[in-house]
Amino acid sequence: MKKLLPALLAAGLAFAPAAFAQDGKGPNENSASEQAAAGQDPAAEEAEEGHAETPHYPLKEPEELDWSFAGPFGHWDLAQLQRGLKVYKEVCSACHGMKLVAFRNLEALGYSEEQVKAFAAEYTVQDGPNGDGEMFDRPGIPSDYFPSPFPNPQAAAAANNGAAPPDFSLLAKARAAERGFPTFLFDLLTQYQQGGPDYIHALITGYGQEPSPAVEKSIQPGTYYNPYFMSAPALAMPPPISDGQVEYADGAPQTVDQYSRDVAAFMMWAAEPHLVERKATGFVTMIFLIVFAGLLYVVKGRVWAGTPH
Known part of the structure; x- marks a missing residue:
């Protein structure tokens, strides 16, 4: 019996691989x-x-638009920037601040000093402390910066479904969808840097589309589907603007598409107000370097002309 049991175990181990490998x-x-x-x-x-x-976000790539400030010879469209400021003041400023932009900077948009003073006075700015050590509110002056609509980020998040609205000061430079190969190589030649405004325009106009069944499962309650959002299939911000919400005095179309173009251009100016001057300086510098290189080549020829080679 002691020898029979090990023999049965050995037989079982021998036939197990064959049964496992049956039919491959x-x-x-x-x-x-x-x-x-x-x-x-x-x-x-x-x-x-x-x-x-x-999945990779955004689900849809933003459309490349034509902007007046694009390319090496770009310039600001002051009428568009003024319309964008109007859209920001009447719509966006309810949730988004611009803490790095001062009221006095608006003179670059074609406003006079008196107009800037009147515009700043429409805002209430907290100042102090006074002689009693207390903070107080006063009308804004040109040296003040655009105030935030909320006292702190926690209050902003509590009032906006748990997501604090971002500051608009640098958003046009910070938000841009990645451009893969070989597109980014051509960007070096075309000086493409409008990814932020393209993205902002696409995001504002991207509401109202129907998600696919697979994407719909991942959308959280209380959020809004937008295929151009770069972090998720949906975001906490509802559609921010609708047709006819802001009245233009210059006869420009009062549509969501036009509103988004104007406010995106204004945000680009806020993020880089010296963009046009930088491009002009860069162009003059390139001309100087080309002429300087030609002069160096001529001087080198004259200096070494009498030297045998």
Whole structure:
């Protein structure tokens, strides 16, 4: 009996690999073939369980628009910037601040000093402390900066579904969808740097589209689907503006598309107000370097002309 038991165990171990390798299939392969025979797709089930490939955002790439400030010879369209300021003041400023932009900077948009003073006085700015050590509110002056609509980020988040609205000061430079190969190589020649305004325009006009069933499952309650949002399929901000909401005195179209173009251009100016001057300086510098290189070549020829080679 003592010899029979080890013999049975050895026989079982010997036949186990043969049974496992029958028809050249392992246990996982047999399971997969059985699921396929039963009409089940393992890959589909895996996707439904959340193991599918991670999506890349934004789901749609922003459209490249024509901007007056684009290219090496770009310039500001002052009428557009003034309309963008109006859109910001009447719509966007309810949630977004511009803490790095001073009222006096608005003179660059074609406003006089008196107009800037009147514009700044429409805002209430906290100042102090006074002689009693207390803070107080007063009308704004040109040296003040655009105030935030909320006292702190926590209050901003509490009033906006848990997401604090970002400051507009540098948003046009900070928000831009990535441009892959070989597009970014051509950007070196065209001086493309309008990714931020393109993205802002696409985001504002991207509401109201229907998500696919796969994307709809990942949209959280209380958020709004927007395929141009660069961080998720939906965001906490509802559609910020609608047709006819802001009245233009210059006869420009009062549509969401026009509003988004104007406020995106204004935000680009706020992020880089010296953009036009920088481009002009760069152009003059390039001309100087080309002429200087030619002069160096001529001088080198004259200096070494009498030297035998």
